[in-house]
Amino acid sequence: MTAHAVRMDEIYRLQRHFYDVTRKYYLLGRDEAVRGLAVPAAGTVLEVGCGTARNLVALARRYPRASVFGIDISRAMLASAATRIARERLGARVFTATADATSFDPSGHFGRARFDRILFSYTLSMIPDWPRALEHAAGLLAPGGVLSIVDFGDQQRLPGWFRRALRAWLARFEVTPRDGLATAIAEIAHRQGLAGRYQQIYRGYCQTAILSAD
Numbered sequence: 001m002t003a004h005a006v007r008m009d010e011i012y013r014l015q016r017h018f019y020d021v022t023r024k025y026y027l028l029g030r031d032e033a034v035r036g037l038a039v040p041a042a043g044t045v046l047e048v049g050c051g052t053a054r055n056l057v058a059l060a061r062r063y064p065r066a067s068v069f070g071i072d073i074s075r076a077m078l079a080s081a082a083t084r085i086a087r088e089r090l091g092a093r094v095f096t097a098t099a100d101a102t103s104f105d106p107s108g109h110f111g112r113a114r115f116d117r118i119l120f121s122y123t124l125s126m127i128p129d130w131p132r133a134l135e136h137a138a139g140l141l142a143p144g145g146v147l148s149i150v151d152f153g154d155q156q157r158l159p160g161w162f163r164r165a166l167r168a169w170l171a172r173f174e175v176t177p178r179d180g181l182a183t184a185i186a187e188i189a190h191r192q193g194l195a196g197r198y199q200q201i202y203r204g205y206c207q208t209a210i211l212s213a214d
């Protein structure tokens with residue numbers, strides 16, 4: 001296991017038990033991202049850094065014919081995900097694997113090399129080499145595919161004291177808002193021949209971005 005994987009497990013070993021209850025108040029924009037994905041009927045969707053499977057279950061419910069995949073580096077989080085997927089009786093359509101976002105091979109884990117939709121929900125802010133993770137995932141888009149990101153933004157239009165307190169608190173859990181996301185999206189779009197779109201929402205509390213293979 002890498003040092004990062006060990007650290008993620010340390011953070012989530014206990015937190016996973018109250019993760020969903022607490023995060024619904026501050027991981028804003030996740031449901032909008034799930035709705036906005038518009039997964040094609042019988043399509044495939046992959047969440048990178050799926051955590052407790054909160055979004056995987058929402059995706060499976062919203063897109064009842066889709067096949068839903070998730071990877072995460074934390075075995076502790078995936079233990080919670082497995083319990084949840086079983087409880088929801090979604091095991092025939094929702095699949096997870098332990099893997100690192102920067103290097104995973106989806107063919108080895110899931111027998112699929114490309115996905116119609118890929119979601120990063122509050123994951124890039126925890127991946128040290130996040131540009132590499134993004135570049136890798138963008139290369140896994142099927143023709144017509146869409147990669148969607150929602151994460152903490154720059155909070156520039158929020159009071160300075162709030163921004164400083166939020167960032168100091170997030171840093172305790174290895175979370176760093178990715179202020180270079182807009183630039184990275186433009187560069188990856190250019191390199192991989194994709195269309196890129198970027199915006200800040202909730203006064204910069206969060207940022208969203210799309211890469212599409214039109």
Ligand SMILES: C[S@@+](CC[C@H](N)C(=O)[O-])C[C@H]1O[C@@H](n2cnc3c(N)ncnc32)[C@H](O)[C@@H]1O
Nearest residue numbers: 008049050051072073074077100101121123126
């Ligand atoms: C804040 S949680 C978000 C979980 C979920 N996407 C959500 O929206 O609730 C971030 C997740 O990213 C995972 N993660 C961090 N670094 C990763 C990496 N390099 N590869 C895969 N997953 C990673 C963590 O283990 C954690 O489950």
